Amino acid sequence: MELPGATVACCLEEMERRFPGVRGAIRGGDGRLLPSVGLCINGEDIRYRLGMDTPLRPGDELVVLLPVAGGAVFRVPNFEKGPES
Numbered sequence: 001m002e003l004p005g006a007t008v009a010c011c012l013e014e015m016e017r018r019f020p021g022v023r024g025a026i027r028g029g030d031g032r033l034l035p036s037v038g039l040c041i042n043g044e045d046i047r048y049r050l051g052m053d054t055p056l057r058p059g060d061e062l063v064v065l066l067p068v069a070g071g072a073v074f075r076v077p078n079f080e081k082g083p084e085s
């Protein structure tokens with residue numbers, strides 16, 4: 001999606017305005033970005049730039065990386081032995 005914003009912070013504020021549920025997924029109660037959330041501009045982590053104050057230019061790609069956890073363990077059947085009874 002295209003969002004206006006001169007900085008990463010401005011862009012995120014616009015995204016949060018359009019999609020209110022996003023805020024709780026990326027920010028803590030104090031409004032700061034959660035440590036588990038990654039933000040990259042054109043493939044570079046904003047922590048190595050100016051953080052939330054990193055300026056954006058037209059055409060920049062801002063990627064929000066959310067943590068993923070959980071899953072399930074499953075057994076793959078061994079069809080060479082035949083079906084299990």
